[in-house]
Amino acid sequence: MPDPRRQTERSDRPRLLIAVGGNALHPGRGPGTVEEQREYAARTGRSLLPIMRADNELVITHGNGPVIGKILMRQVLSRERVPPMSMDVCVAHSQGGIAYLLMQSLENTLREAGDDRHVVCLLTQVEVDPDDPAFGNPTKPIGFFYEEAEARAIGKSLGWTMRDDAGRGWRCVVPSPRPKHIVDISLIEAVAKSGAVVIAGGGGGIPVIRDDNGVRRGVDGVIDKDLSSAHMAEVLGIEEFMILTAVEQVQVGFGTPRARSLGTVRSEELRRHFEAGEFPAGSMGPKVEAALRFIDAGGQRAVIAHLDAAEAALAGEAGTQILP
Numbered sequence: 001m002p003d004p005r006r007q008t009e010r011s012d013r014p015r016l017l018i019a020v021g022g023n024a025l026h027p028g029r030g031p032g033t034v035e036e037q038r039e040y041a042a043r044t045g046r047s048l049l050p051i052m053r054a055d056n057e058l059v060i061t062h063g064n065g066p067v068i069g070k071i072l073m074r075q076v077l078s079r080e081r082v083p084p085m086s087m088d089v090c091v092a093h094s095q096g097g098i099a100y101l102l103m104q105s106l107e108n109t110l111r112e113a114g115d116d117r118h119v120v121c122l123l124t125q126v127e128v129d130p131d132d133p134a135f136g137n138p139t140k141p142i143g144f145f146y147e148e149a150e151a152r153a154i155g156k157s158l159g160w161t162m163r164d165d166a167g168r169g170w171r172c173v174v175p176s177p178r179p180k181h182i183v184d185i186s187l188i189e190a191v192a193k194s195g196a197v198v199i200a201g202g203g204g205g206i207p208v209i210r211d212d213n214g215v216r217r218g219v220d221g222v223i224d225k226d227l228s229s230a231h232m233a234e235v236l237g238i239e240e241f242m243i244l245t246a247v248e249q250v251q252v253g254f255g256t257p258r259a260r261s262l263g264t265v266r267s268e269e270l271r272r273h274f275e276a277g278e279f280p281a282g283s284m285g286p287k288v289e290a291a292l293r294f295i296d297a298g299g300q301r302a303v304i305a306h307l308d309a310a311e312a313a314l315a316g317e318a319g320t321q322i323l324p
Contacts, residue, residue: 015057015192016314017238019229019290020044020307021245022063025098032066034101041101043307045109047244050311052106053115057192059236061229062102064094064203068222069143072172076144076154084158087174088206088218095202096123103199118196122188125216126205126223128177140176140222141282145169175221177207179228183216185235192236204228226290234297241294242314243287244307250288250320252278264321267295291322300324 025040026032052058071093075084085093099121107119138161146154146162151170155162160172182188182201192198204223208216226243233241249261252273262270271292279285291302305312305319313319 013056015238016240017059017233018242020062022065041105045105047307047310049109059192059198061201063225068094072143079157087220091203092206099199099202120191120196121199124201124205125183125208126179127181128207129180130209132177134175134177138173138175141165141171141173143172177221179223179231182232201228224286226286230290230294233294239300242303248306250304262320295324
């Protein structure tokens with residue numbers, strides 16, 4: 001009997017999008033060698049195995065930090081000998097490299113379990129508005145920290161905008177425009193319907209703009225992965241959206257004596273916390289905003305949970321469960 005996941009016509013199988021943080025493929029500290037990245041990817045495969053083996057239509061997105069920072073560092077070190085790449089090409093490099101390791105690891109995990117489900121990577125462009133105010137105010141820090149004098153020299157040599165990052169050192173900052181349209185979203189949907197696990201939208205997608213004739217070109221910037229994932233889930237009509245990261249639950253009062261973890265929470269309550277500034281823009285803020293955007297668009301459930309608790313979080317037994 002043919003596996004129902006292999007059928008190309010539309011089915012009633014549950015549709016799920018999982019956004020995996022950069023920590024799924026790269027240690028937050030340490031050198032982050034290819035061997036380490038393979039180990040992290042294998043861990044991700046083990047965590048997602050029960051979900052991948054289920055009868056579903058599954059799309060996986062992923063972050064690209066700190067890999068994108070290492071790509072920029074290579075440009076810093078070679079800037080006297082190798083012409084620099086534009087930021088959209090850097091994002092494309094990170095998207096392809098990360099997805100290769102993740103795709104191979106997920107499929108290897110499936111094969112070890114005796115499952116022949118395929119895993120496919122689609123290099124994904126994401127259109128943004130050329131008039132997005134982010135282009136006039138680059139604020140997203142990426143890459144390594146530098147002393148001020150070195151940062152200024154690098155900025156002048158490579159044309160980067162360098163700013164002090166909360167007194168911790170100077171970093172490259174880039175625009176972070178909001179996602180407007182996932183290019184070739186119909187292809188992502190078709191492959192997901194075929195039964196394959198689809199990896200798409202890595203690093204938030206390659207930022208591009210389109211002119212009146214439909215011609216696209218890349219632009220310098222990095223799109224937030226979680227906001228892009230929520231937009232993708234909305235367009236695809238995904239019922240459930242999971243953000244897997246390095247924390248077990250969303251907290252209010254984080255780092256204070258009043259810290260409190262949120263288990264099951266209604267979107268109205270979460271929005272009040274968000275508007276009160278409970279979630280920093282550089283960490284939990286975009287995840288909460290993405291979850292709220294998904295629910296507002298008609299999503300049934302959004303979940304923010306630890307990567308290792310993926311199966312339990314999907315079952316409603318772990319993480320922060322966000323309901324309409």
